[in-house]
Every structure is written in structure tokens, then in C-alpha cells.
Amino acid sequence: xxxxxxxxxxxxxxxxxxxxxxxFVATLPDEKMLEVIRTVEKDSGLRHIPLCREEExxxxxxxxxxxxxxxxxxLQNAGFLxxxxxxxxxxxxxxxxxxxxxxxxxxxxxxxxxxLGAVTEPVLQALGIRSYxxxxxxxxxxxxxxxxxxxEDSKRPVAVLLTKSLLGVK
Amino acid sequence: MQRYAYLKAIADDTGNALxxxxxxxxxxxxxxxxxxxxxxxxxxxxxxxxAAGLAFALPHRKVIAIDGDGAFLMxxxxxxxIALQRPPNxxxxxFDNEVYEASGGTATASHIADAVSLAKGAGYPHAxxxxxxxxxxxxxxxxxxxxxxxxxxxxVEPGQxxxxxxxxxxxxxxxxxxxxxxxxxxxxxxxxxGFDSKS
Numbered sequence: 001x002x003x004x005x006x007x008x009x010x011x012x013x014x015x016x017x018x019x020x021x022x023x024f025v026a027t028l029p030d031e032k033m034l035e036v037i038r039t040v041e042k043d044s045g046l047r048h049i050p051l052c053r054e055e056e057x058x059x060x061x062x063x064x065x066x067x068x069x070x071x072x073x074x075l076q077n078a079g080f081l082x083x084x085x086x087x088x089x090x091x092x093x094x095x096x097x098x099x100x101x102x103x104x105x106x107x108x109x110x111x112x113x114x115x116l117g118a119v120t121e122p123v124l125q126a127l128g129i130r131s132y133x134x135x136x137x138x139x140x141x142x143x144x145x146x147x148x149x150x151x152e153d154s155k156r157p158v159a160v161l162l163t164k165s166l167l168g169v170k
Numbered sequence: 171m172q173r174y175a176y177l178k179a180i181a182d183d184t185g186n187a188l189x190x191x192x193x194x195x196x197x198x199x200x201x202x203x204x205x206x207x208x209x210x211x212x213x214x215x216x217x218x219x220x221a222a223g224l225a226f227a228l229p230h231r232k233v234i235a236i237d238g239d240g241a242f243l244m245x246x247x248x249x250x251x252i253a254l255q256r257p258p259n260x261x262x263x264x265f266d267n268e269v270y271e272a273s274g275g276t277a278t279a280s281h282i283a284d285a286v287s288l289a290k291g292a293g294y295p296h297a298x299x300x301x302x303x304x305x306x307x308x309x310x311x312x313x314x315x316x317x318x319x320x321x322x323x324x325x326v327e328p329g330q331x332x333x334x335x336x337x338x339x340x341x342x343x344x345x346x347x348x349x350x351x352x353x354x355x356x357x358x359x360x361x362x363x364g365f366d367s368k369s
Contacts, residue, residue, distance in 0.1 A: 024227065047226065049255065053247035059216035060251070063190075063223020066209070066349055068360040089213040090220070094345050152362055 005168030010035035020148035026057035054079035058086035097151035131159035187232035193272035206351035215244030253293030
């Protein structure tokens with residue numbers, strides 16, 4: 001996939017993360033976030049930890065936070081569901097802020113992941129994790145910077161759901 | 171021999187290393203090495219990942235993960251993630267008693283699943299079994315001095331000494347004590363000073 005829109009969006013998202021102060025990012029790929037993850041990997045100002053399963057990323061980000069890093073976890077909503085116990089018994093129980101950048105599979109206009117799309121926001125809500133849907137590139141900085149302030153202030157994870165339109169992918 | 175004897179064998183060698191515990195081992199570790207640099211985790215399996223996050227963030231500081239077989243088997247996916255980064259400052263200790271000790275004592279699969287093979291297969295540069303407290307201490311010191319990601323595994327009998335003091339530990343207090351300790355020893359601010367500190 002070589003998509004200029006996707007590259008531009010990825011650059012803007014990673015720039016937004018850095019404006020938010022993020023310096024440590026754990027990721028598990030989704031095809032839709034390929035460019036975002038490539039951009040994270042290339043950025044010398046971000047420590048990138050590629051994961052094998054999402055819940056270990058919750059632990060890695062928690063450890064890095066305790067030592068003073070500002071952390072984000074980039075994953076798909078299926079992966080977020082995988083990590084719910086870790087989010088509950090580590091992030092929420094120990095009050096650890098972690099920015100969750102979640103690709104919103106099954107969002108309006110998407111095919112194949114309707115069940116996943118339907119449960120994503122209710123699960124976040126049930127966990128008491130505030131979430132914001134990010135659809136437009138012009139809102140990237142405001143939402144990422146704001147979400148990180150909220151995460152640090154509330155000492156909880158905050159979720160930003162990234163849509164296809166934002167990511168510039170089909 | 172029980173886990174306690176092995177923990178006791180290395181306690182005096184751990185300096186200002188950070189130690190992350192899971193399950194019943196926490197009470198034993200606090201008894202042999204009381205320190206604000208000790209952290210007890212909650213999520214079964216995540217002890218190695220939380221320790222790894224600390225090790226990635228503080229590459230100049232030794233970090234010890236005190237893992238058990240139930241937690242280790244639950245987080246096998248975490249092994250290649252750690253191996254990929256090869257944190258030289260992480261020492262991964264595995265106490266294999268072949269049961270879920272903190273969850274009632276039913277058997278784990280560790281009597282057939284060989285932890286050292288799993289760690290080596292995942293890419294750990296060094297992993298070994300030991301069977302005495304002397305070997306355990308020697309391997310621990312070797313891991314410390316060689317700056318090489320290591321898993322040191324030992325088969326232990328379940329159980330712990332009956333006379334250990336109970337762990338009076340609120341987990342949020344543990345978190346804050348641990349973070350303040352890191353602020354002091356790393357000489358940097360970590361926690362946000364908070365809304366009330368604004369001028």
C-alpha cells in the first residue's frame with residue numbers, strides 16, 4: 001500500500017502524539033494503521049515497542065509510565081478487547097494513564113467488522129474509559145493533546161478511536 | 171526447596187535494583203529485601219511485561235522480574251516482545267512450582283512445557299535451569315555482571331514459611347512509593363506536580 005493520503009495522515013498523527021508529549025509507543029499492527037506504525041518506527045523521538053499481543057503492551061506501558069515515560073498504545077479494537085483484563089487490573093486499578101489509539105474497525109461505512117464496531121464504545125464506556133472519535137485531520141492535535149492531558153489528570157487510560165477517513169485509507 | 175530459600179540467596183546482591191513481583195512471592199521478597207523499589211503486580215501474567223517496561227525506560231538500572239509458572243505460561247506472547255528489545259538490564263527469574271499457587275493450587279502445564287526452551291525459542295539470548303541455591307546465586311550474579319537479558323528458572327516446592335510478616339500493602343500506596351523512590355534515586359520528576367501547584 002502506497003497511499004499519499006495515508007502517509008500525510010500518519011505524519012500528522014505522529015506529530016500530534018509528540019505535541020501531546022508522548023515518547024514511548026507500543027503497537028500491534030492493523031492494515032489500516034500501517035503508515036502510522038511505520039512513521040512511529042522511523043521517528044527517532046519515539047521509543048517503539050512492537051508487540052505480539054495487546055495485553056502485554058498494557059503492562060509494558062505501565063512499567064514505562066512508572067519510570068517517567070509518556071506512553072501510547074496503538075492497536076485495533078479487536079486488540080483492545082483482548083487487553084480488557086490488563087486495562088482493568090493494571091491501568092485502572094493502579095491508576096496508570098495510557099493513551100489508547102484504537103483503529104475503529106466496524107465503524108460507519110466499514111465492512112466485515114460490524115460486531116466489533118458495535119461493542120467498542122459500550123465496552124469503553126463500561127470500563128469508565130473516556131473516548132473520542134477522531135475523523136478529521138484538522139482535529140488531530142486538539143484531540144491527541146487534549147486526550148493526553150485528560151489521561152494524566154485523571155490517571156486513567158483515554159481512548160481515541162481512529163477512523164478510515166482520518167487515516168486516509170479505503 | 172521452596173522459592174523463599176532462593177530469594178533469600180540473592181537478596182543481598184540486588185543493590186538498588188527494581189523488583190517486580192507476582193502472587194505469593196511478594197510477601198517473601200519484601201521479607202528478604204524490604205525496599206521502596208519493590209512493586210507487586212495484580213494482573214496474572216503481566217509481571218514480566220511491567221518489568222520489561224521499566225527496563226526499557228531505565229536502561230541504566232537493573233530490573234528483576236520475579237515470575238511464576240502460571241503467570242509465565244499466561245504471557246508467552248510477551249517473551250518474543252522482550253527478546254526483540256533484548257534489555258540487557260532485565261533479569262527474569264522464574265520459580266516453577268507447577269501449580270497456580272495463589273489461585274488454589276491446581277496444576278499448570280509446566281511439568282511438560284519447558285520454560286527454558288520456551289524462552290530460548292522466543293529469542294532470549296540466555297536461559298537456564300538451576301537446581302541449587304548456590305547455582306541460582308551464581309547465575310544471578312553472572313546475569314547482573316554480563317549485562318545480558320537472562321531467564322533463570324528453578325523448580326521449587328509450593329508453599330512459603332509460615333512466619334513471614336503479612337504484607338501490609340495498598341497497591342496505590344505501593345505505586346506512589348515506588349514512583350517517589352524512582353524520582354529520588356533517578357533525580358527527576360515523574361509524577362505531575364498537579365493542578366494545585368500552578369502559579
